[in-house]
Amino acid sequence: MVDSPLGEYLRVRRASLRPEDVGLRSMSGRRVEGLRRDEVAQLAGISPEYYLRIEQGRGHQPSDQVLRSLARALKLDSNAIHYMSRLVGIESGSPRTVEERQHLVEASLGPMIDQWSATPAFLVDRNQTVVLVNELARAILPGEFEPGTNVVLKIFSRDWRASDLDWETTANRFLAALRFHADPFDPRLHDILGLLSMRDEDFRRIWAAHVASPLDSGALQLDVAGYGRVEFSLQSLRPAGDENHLLTVLHAEAGSAAADAVRSLRVAHASVDTRSGHGDRQATA
Template sequence: MDRDQLAEFLRTRRARLTPREAGLPAGERRRTPGLRRQEVAQLAGMSVDYYIRLEQGRGPHPSRQVLNALARALMLSQDERAHLFHLTGQALEQPGAAGRRRGDVPANILHLIHFLEEVPAFVLDAKYDFLAWNPLARAVMQGLDSAGPEQPNAIRWVFGAPDLADHLADEEKSRFARAAVADLRAASGRYPGDAGIRALVAEMLALSPEFAALWDRHEVEVRREQRKVIHHPLVGAIEATCQVLPVPDRDDLRLVIYTTEPGSPSHQALRELRRLIAAAGHAGWNVG
């Protein structure tokens, strides 16, 4: 159980919730945003002293009943509720989850992305390392093969970019950065003993104030689908839906596919990019 992370998570979730959202009277003017500790305890049906000890990182190990009550009181999303359980070492039960472990990309997934010739497709692990990709993915994202000795990593790319300020000023790109950090926060709860995730977080906290600011929000959200606009120097803008699909029986891996509307200019742009790859003779398929 990570008492410090649990305490911080509870404080940040309490601070974002208004009395009106929680169904409480606003009352007199408040000095700080969010609910008071007494109000959270009241909504969760527990003593104020018990809740205060949890927020101070010195409380007892909460039961599943207490966690469910806190999740309701703080109006947590499904992803946030799962994160709350993970922080206390009480992962939610999931059918078929027994025996899963981190590891290499399954052969059937490698075959799948190889035969997905008309869409960019790649595999990410829980800490956003690129493990495998097809030719269109390499062409669309550019630079996958130039990461040097390190495994290419999406978090490092975003927050280590020299044009990060411009990147974050763009609403869509800023939304991706925020979602990626929230997803990494969720992964850190699912895999508390993962040295790779801990090392990446420590590295980014030391190197990127922008990452640190987002990390300190304690936002939690598992990535599933997102709209993206990719500006490619050869074929122009590509409007795509980023589909994030869990790999069966490997909950630490995600298959990511960029799809476009059939017959749209973006679809034609991807076809043109594929033609250029073939003309250049680049196989472009890689396993990290």
Template sequence: MGSGNELGSFLRSRREKVDAASAGVVSTTRRRVKGLRREELALLAGVSPSYYTRIEQGRDRHPSREILEALARALRLDDTERSYLWSLAMPSLDPADGAAALTRSVRPGVLHLLERWADLPAFVVGPRRDVLAGTPLAARVNPAWSPGRNLIEFTFLDPRARDVYPDWTEITVQAVAGLRATVAARRTELDGFVASMRARSETFRSLWDSHEVYDRVVGHKRLRVDGVGVLRLDFETLSLAGPEGHVLYVYFPEPGSPDDRVLRDLA
């Protein structure tokens, strides 16, 4: 997973991204470091520099709730980053450690919905981003959306990915940031997978070590489809209730657009 001090590594990565001037830090000398110095962040958060240093160096891995909130405010973390910070400092019971073991079974009701949505690319993934079920149209639009595939492995290890995704670089950043957000809650399930991807892909390793964390639940994606060209599709992600951690992705075109007509023909 990296240094073995995920909390300290994450704090350091966020500290280096904060613009000192916009944070209200006045410097009379030329700065030699990116972002905030440790002592500057400590001052903004209202903690002693020596105590913050212990946190970042991994000598105190469970600071109090008040300290975490102060650091989150000083670092200007968004909601996803704040949740990730809490998960590192105060890890809850990992679902894989209890009765809710990882399962690849998709509920019959969800499978029935996919059957009814035959005119849309829709599919279900597990926490590792394994595709567990999907509509035939999903597999036609993107080979990565076929049951049995893994979205992360396809993006970083399959040579077709750069052709399928015209915005491949942007897609890789989003994929790793979203996976890191999932790891926070399901570490036991995903540690081995992340370690494997770090060993197999230099690009994945570099992005993982940047400690970006966010989760895009809506948006759009451009896909190059064989025999068709580039489609622009919007998407929604729906977390399915239950301990499995399954997520339903649904892609759809703008009504009446050329992409809409092409997708209807494919369906």
């Protein structure tokens, strides 16, 4: 169990910086990797004793102003401030998950993404576990991609590694998103991390970097069976008013190999529906 996720995050971030990175002189004989606690406190304009309490998770939780000061001292961006603020809320016992809201989001988004006949899409929870997925995403993404599948576990599987033409970038981005969005005290998260820690050296290396950032946009290059190398533009969005889900869509640029693959798979899926009788039922409805 993590004692203070915020403290652990700050320790790794200060260890990644050298004094000269933040305008301080580096003296010989330093015994600390990266910045010392008192140096971070000086840069942030707070007392060394207060900063020590923050790292150790003791006492009063830091304000937004203090978090912004720490971010400036450690050269962190706005995403890091949001992440630290959420950790403060979790450590102070703020409500985490509202099950009723989850069901409402899933019920409203399910029919919508099913109707996206030209856009692969899937919905995940905080732990990157698939909640909803449409037929195109099932057909394009490597392996069995169904509700209940954990995306991070899938990315570290053999079939995904073989299909992803820029696997290292994908792994880094999804792990950063997992750290950014997940509840560090969630037992389900610990199950995922424990499993990957035991079996995958690449996971241990990437996770140890403590990078936390949202999964906003980027490219996903896949070797899709029968279509070769295709590149999608990946975009992730939060449903309005919901902090527990992330909707990811794959966009295929017009005229690209990805668009050709989507078109062919859409036609193939429609043919399967017709042969199975769905087309007849729709025609008589």
